Amino acid sequence: MKIDIKEMDEYLVKLLRTVGDNLVVDSAKDKSVDTKSSRIDLVTNFDKSTEKWLVGEIKKKYPDSTIVSEEGYGDVVNDMSGLVFFVDPIDGTMNFVKRRDDFASMIGVYLDGKPFLGAIIDVVKSEIYHGGPDYGIFRNEEEVTSPKNQSLPEGLVDISWPMVMADKFNSQAVVKKSSGLRIYGSAGIIFEHLIFGREVLYMSYLAPWDLAAGRVLCESLGLEVATIDDSPVNMLKSQVVIVGTKKVISEVLRTVKK
Amino acid sequence: MKIDIKEMDEYLVKLLRTVGDNLVVDSAKDKSVDTKSSRIDLVTNFDKSTEKWLVGEIKKKYPDSTIVSEEGYGDVVNDMSGLVFFVDPIDGTMNFVKRRDDFASMIGVYLDGKPFLGAIIDVVKSEIYHGGPDYGIFRNEEEVTSPKNQSLPEGLVDISWPMVMADKFNSQAVVKKSSGLRIYGSAGIIFEHLIFGREVLYMSYLAPWDLAAGRVLCESLGLEVATIDDSPVNMLKSQVVIVGTKKVISEVLRTVKK
Incomplete structure (x- = not known):
């Protein structure tokens, strides 16, 4: 085509x-x-x-x-x-x-x-x-130029509130290693923050339409999009996704528990 | 004077x-x-x-x-x-x-x-x-006119992340009764949201300078400022404070555990 x-x-x-x-x-x-x-x-x-x-x-x-x-x-x-x-x-x-x-x-x-x-x-x-x-x-x-490859302690993280309140996937340990938790409540707005390096991680259960546009923008700028168990992202199903800098994704995959 | x-x-x-x-x-x-x-x-x-x-x-x-x-x-x-x-x-x-x-x-x-x-x-x-x-x-x-006296299920709440992650004061039960949790990370910005009825509760450990201006604005508009144990607010010490609509403060005081 x-x-x-x-x-x-x-x-x-x-x-x-x-x-x-x-x-x-x-x-x-x-x-x-x-x-x-x-x-x-x-x-x-x-x-x-x-x-x-x-x-x-x-x-x-x-x-x-x-x-x-x-x-x-x-x-x-x-x-x-x-x-x-x-x-x-x-x-x-x-x-x-x-x-x-x-x-x-x-x-x-x-x-x-x-x-x-x-x-x-x-x-x-x-x-x-x-x-x-x-x-x-x-x-x-x-x-827009690529954001800096910041580490987890250097940046703010955004995690959906049911996930972080229940400490699912050991997500509270991720917050404690970071500069702090923010919850903005919109994937699009959080992708905006990631693109400009103003947050370093987004972790949430996302439907295909929540993820699709942000994934394109983030990956194009050298950010990483992964699933919580490091399996390939499937654009036709809902899944727990982590989006962030390369350093942060690597650190988060070492920290989370499926 | x-x-x-x-x-x-x-x-x-x-x-x-x-x-x-x-x-x-x-x-x-x-x-x-x-x-x-x-x-x-x-x-x-x-x-x-x-x-x-x-x-x-x-x-x-x-x-x-x-x-x-x-x-x-x-x-x-x-x-x-x-x-x-x-x-x-x-x-x-x-x-x-x-x-x-x-x-x-x-x-x-x-x-x-x-x-x-x-x-x-x-x-x-x-x-x-x-x-x-x-x-x-x-x-x-x-x-600015006074915001509507919204109830807890009608509105978004903003609670400091160490408090909500540790479920201090039964704060997670407050979140679950609300429309959801947001974390903006600045008292001044959250007071702005409260004034316009765009969040209905702020709960955090606040120093006098964190609280002073917001308390004036919120109380002037019919919102309530209380301490977690419903003792008088002391402007010369740091304390756990709840700020919100009258309905929400009443509900939160029934829900929290000191």
Whole structure:
């Protein structure tokens, strides 16, 4: 499949710019909020309308692609061949509803199973982080350079709160070796911090749409994405993922207990 | 003591505007970083120079006041009579160093032991939250109204990570009743979230300068500030403090175990 990577990157940025402009207004509106798997797993009318729109636009432009998405407007995807889009219309829905800050919208693109392009918008900051391994990574128009390969004691870590409260995988030992724990509650926002070296580890149970865009951006900048048992990352299932600098991932894999 | 409250509020805002303009530049510079009580309790040359400047300016304008401050440029204060200033030059020094975001500078003013004025700047956002019980509370120029009296299940809570990891005071039960845990790592930034109803509880071991300004702002807006054992708040010692909506404080006091 021959794809114009620049054209696609610009298209992703255009889509997320529109989504961001809408969501920043929507975050102040009354929302219709439903729960999914639990009392604190939220979905709003805006998650659904945003995803529906994104899926429609992607299908118009790339009719031969398949789409994996959070709220069900995408396809049933059983293999990673060809062009696969991952869409998370609102990442950090709880933050969107309660904080009205620190939420994102994300699109990841994989070609024959390989990271191809990713785009994340920090909606309230109005900044888009985008690009891929063969294209470079950008914050809006400005190219981003790789973050320093910091060690665990040098940096802040971000771990999902159910995991760290239960000390799953020995995660509290990881925190104690670090500079401290932060919990921002949105994968997209945490990927932003990782890209700029402002946190050094993210550890959480992630669905494909939570991980796809961030994985592209992080790996393109020399960060590592691994699973908790160091098995290959599978983009078609949910799994416990660790993302961070090479030094940190190596230290975390020595520290965690499956 | 006769004090022009409007003049003092404007003075606090002017001081923090200068501090904010400097710190946003300083955060990108190389810093001289030392540790205090532990490996992760940081102080930089900018904490010290900022406090020294603030203490000097306050002493010039209010020579009869006493000043309680973090880095040692203030006075030894043994009682709360008269006009007492509390200065935290950089609140969230770890964030200042690692995240370059989510840090604050804060000044709290008490008159004969009573909350009088408070001012907090979110440095990166360049927003100042300021005012007092007899004056009103403002975000920059715009008056702030009281947040909704949300219940614990309705809101996000922010608890210091050593406390929640060790389940001190039964704090994990508090998290489980809430909408979720966030950890932002700066008292000033968390007070900002509380003021706007974007988090509903802050629970942490706080020094006087961590608490002083936020207590003024929060109490002025109908939020509650209590100690973990419901004893009176003592502004001259460090203590475990809970700050939140009336509903949440009542629920938390029923849930925590001393």
